[in-house]
Amino acid sequence: MLYFYSGTDREKARAAMDAAVKKISKKGSRVVRITDANAPADLAAALGGRGMFDEGRLVVLNGVFANEEMRAQALAALPDMRASADPFFILEEKLDAATRKQIEKYAEESKRFDSASAKKGGDIFAVANALRRADKKSLWVNYQRQLAADAAPEAIHGVLFWAAKDMYLKGRTEAEQGRAKRLIAELAELPHESRRRGLELEYALELFVLQ
DSSP states (O other): OEEEEEOSOHHHHHHHHHHHHHHHOOTTOEEEEEETTSOHHHHHHHHTOOOTTOSOEEEEEESGGGSHHHHHHHHHTHHHHHHOSSOEEEEESOOOHHHHHHHHHHOSEEEEOOOHHHHHHOOTHHHHHHHHHTOHHHHHHHHHHHHHTTOOHHHHHHHHHHHHHHHHHHOOSHHHHHHHHHHHHHHHHHHHHHHHHTOOHHHHHHHHHHO
């Protein structure tokens, strides 16, 4: 079985998941926890099934979709997680709509917990979509909305960097891949450049958006 917990209110999502883990776990069962700090091989082992002498186990995947390689592994394993006798739990803070929909398709139960500020600011992935479209006005408007909703500049930068990498992987022409490659280089350098120039990341991102 697969259980999916997500949302920008990470504490509430985690608390709800932990309560479900405690409720479902049986005496003697083992909890296997995998995060994006683990190696892809660790995730593969967790997805591979229980050991010969395991009486039972629960698998918690916490933030693994932030890692591109682990994300691909987890998405491919969704049907197996649903069919498994071992309960699987996925905890993610921010996901694009397509990935969220795919997980929800296989989940026995899906619960989403968004903070009030995040709801006010809308979907943080709107900035990613604007970057993909090269829509400068929409990118600026959504960037300002996220700042007004108290989104961390680091989180916005992370979403933009993820979007640029995704654009490169999905680029169909040399021009599309060339633009994505340039954006990846600029966004990778941005935090270092802002520190060298003594700029807050918020203002460095603003300059990037306006260029």
